[in-house]
Amino acid sequence: MTVFDCPRHIVICGGGTAGWMCAAALSRTIGRAGVSIALVESEEIGTVGVGEATIPTISTFNGMLGLDEDDFLRATEGTFKIGIVFANWGRAGENYLHPFGVAGFDYEAIRFHQFWLKLHQADREAWGEFEDYSLSAVAARAGRFMRPGGDPDSVLSSMKYAYHFDAGLYARYLRRYAEARGVVRIEGRIVDVAQHAHSGDITGVTLEGGRAINGDFFIDCTGFRALLIDETLKAGFEDWSHRLPNDRALAVPSESHGPLTPYTQATAESAGWRWRIPLQHRVGNGHVYCSNHMTDDQAARVLMAGLDGKALGDPRMLKFRAGRRKAFWKGNCVAIGLSAGFLEPLESTSIHLIQTGISKLLALFPAAQPSQADIDEYNRLTALEYEQARDFILLHYVATRRDDSPYWQERRRTNVPETLRQKMELFASRGRVFRRDDDLFTIDSWLAVMLGQGIEPRGYDPLIDALPVTEIEGLVRHVRDAVSRTAAALPRHEAFIAAIAGRKPAHERSLT
Numbered sequence: 252m253t254v255f256d257c258p259r260h261i262v263i264c265g266g267g268t269a270g271w272m273c274a275a276a277l278s279r280t281i282g283r284a285g286v287s288i289a290l291v292e293s294e295e296i297g298t299v300g301v302g303e304a305t306i307p308t309i310s311t312f313n314g315m316l317g318l319d320e321d322d323f324l325r326a327t328e329g330t331f332k333i334g335i336v337f338a339n340w341g342r343a344g345e346n347y348l349h350p351f352g353v354a355g356f357d358y359e360a361i362r363f364h365q366f367w368l369k370l371h372q373a374d375r376e377a378w379g380e381f382e383d384y385s386l387s388a389v390a391a392r393a394g395r396f397m398r399p400g401g402d403p404d405s406v407l408s409s410m411k412y413a414y415h416f417d418a419g420l421y422a423r424y425l426r427r428y429a430e431a432r433g434v435v436r437i438e439g440r441i442v443d444v445a446q447h448a449h450s451g452d453i454t455g456v457t458l459e460g461g462r463a464i465n466g467d468f469f470i471d472c473t474g475f476r477a478l479l480i481d482e483t484l485k486a487g488f489e490d491w492s493h494r495l496p497n498d499r500a501l502a503v504p505s506e507s508h509g510p511l512t513p514y515t516q517a518t519a520e521s522a523g524w525r526w527r528i529p530l531q532h533r534v535g536n537g538h539v540y541c542s543n544h545m546t547d548d549q550a551a552r553v554l555m556a557g558l559d560g561k562a563l564g565d566p567r568m569l570k571f572r573a574g575r576r577k578a579f580w581k582g583n584c585v586a587i588g589l590s591a592g593f594l595e596p597l598e599s600t601s602i603h604l605i606q607t608g609i610s611k612l613l614a615l616f617p618a619a620q621p622s623q624a625d626i627d628e629y630n631r632l633t634a635l636e637y638e639q640a641r642d643f644i645l646l647h648y649v650a651t652r653r654d655d656s657p658y659w660q661e662r663r664r665t666n667v668p669e670t671l672r673q674k675m676e677l678f679a680s681r682g683r684v685f686r687r688d689d690d691l692f693t694i695d696s697w698l699a700v701m702l703g704q705g706i707e708p709r710g711y712d713p714l715i716d717a718l719p720v721t722e723i724e725g726l727v728r729h730v731r732d733a734v735s736r737t738a739a740a741l742p743r744h745e746a747f748i749a750a751i752a753g754r755k756p757a758h759e760r761s762l763t
């Protein structure tokens with residue numbers, strides 16, 4: 252008989268989105284090998300309770316679990332998200348859309364945006380904005396949505412989507428899934444962590460009241476507390492607040508109001524930005540700000556003044572610091588979720604980073620004795636992912652023409668990492684963008700944000716000049732027409748959701 256050479260008792264500490272995502276994924280995979288999985292959480296401590304906007308990779312995770320999408324949307328009051336509208340970022344009064352999916356198609360080995368760029372540089376009026384060529388962007392602005400079909404040649408297939416969901420309901424949904432597959436949930440507050448006298452490995456945690464839970468591999472999902480990876484194992488923190496200084500958020504739900512938009516809204520303010528996330532039963536709102544530039548009272552006023560429906564409670568404050576653990580995996584403990592690091596939710600990257608943490612842990616799953624080479628590779632890849640996400644978020648702050656407050660003046664003077672500087676310079680020259688090291692964000696995402704923030708390339712790909720202008724015009728016009736025709740024929744997002752939910756959207760229900 253084959254001996255299963257891996258940890259036999261896994262303990263997940265923490266039951267927020269990270270903890271239950273880990274529990275669900277492990278129960279689906281290694282749970283089958285007879286490994287015991289326990290999850291410890293404390294109701295009294297609770298979870299961070301935010302984290303409701305995602306990026307398209309989430310459907311890979313849900314798919315790996317075998318979740319039925321309609322069932323998932325009903326259980327989490329979820330909606331579809333095909334992009335993010337950024338208001339007041341490049342300049343106050345302007346807005347742009349970062350859509351998911353691709354715009355146009357490459358032709359003669361030249362990227363589509365280069366054709367548009369050439370025409371746009373000659374006549375801006377006639378050729379419009381780049382988002383006019385993205386089905387996700389045009390559909391998002393029109394409040395329309397449909398799942399992309401299977402035909403790879405159809406315009407519809409260029410659309411990609413993610414979800415908005417209620418974070419608490421998602422964790423509960425995954426809890427039911429994991430418990431049905433053998434995960435044992437243990438209620439209680441961890442008050443002590445025991446370590447092996449020689450190796451320093453964690454051997455168990457003790458709960459208030461004295462109950463000990465032992466294991467041979469631990470996943471730290473205790474959120475900002477980082478109880479195992481940092482308080483116990485002293486993994487350290489690489490602080491990025493000199494580049495991303497926002498350190499607080501106020502969050503408040505509000506009643507649904509108006510049509511169910513298939514996008515997140517991120518509105519820049521004088522010392523930070525506000526989010527608006529539409530769910531079936533309510534809207535999630537928040538104001539992320541920098542406490543050096545704004546008081547909590549001022550931030551609350553900005554948040555409440557921006558609500559478009561009645562508040563469903565008082566704003567709740569969250570404090571954080573941008574950065575990442577110096578080591579995510581140490582000995583027999585790996586940190587996943589907020590215990591691993593924090594990046595403000597401007598591009599909804601945190602849940603994605605939980606997901607990639609889980610995938611890498613599965614790909615490098617340790618033998619009974621973890622190998623240092625596996626640990627090093629996990630740490631290398633995770634650090635890279637955090638840095639790539641940081642660069643993309645930072646782009647929104649440094650590529651701006653705003654200088655209307657000390658906060659924005661400071662953002663423009665930010666010391667830009669070399670990786671991002673090269674990307675911006677390359678684009679500013681001839682509109683070229685390359686994806687490096689499996690960068691999470693696609694070329695279309697970089698394009699949308701660089702153009703939207705107001706970076707104007709000085710030229711375009713010179714190879715294009717080998718093609719007749721009429722041919723280029725025909726190609727670009729064809730894409731714009733096809734996108735606009737397809738978007739107009741899509742159902743309204745709220746009708747699509749109502750059909751899944753089996754009821755009218757909340758704002759319509761309150762009118763009857």
Ligand SMILES: Cc1cc2nc3c(=O)[nH]c(=O)nc-3n(C[C@H](O)[C@H](O)[C@H](O)COP(=O)(O)OP(=O)(O)OC[C@H]3O[C@@H](n4cnc5c(N)ncnc54)[C@H](O)[C@@H]3O)c2cc1C
Nearest residue numbers: 265266267268269298299302304441474588589596601602
């Ligand atoms: C303002 C804000 C907005 C965000 N928006 C988004 C977004 O739109 N999209 C996105 O992808 N991400 C977002 N995030 C990040 C997202 O919320 C988190 O990545 C996600 O919720 C995972 O959190 P977590 O499970 O790591 O931590 P938590 O939710 O804090 O869970 C920690 C768990 O550990 C338990 N615990 C802690 N200490 C103990 C102890 N001593 N004993 C026992 N149990 C303990 C708690 O009870 C809890 O169950 C946002 C974060 C913030 C702060």
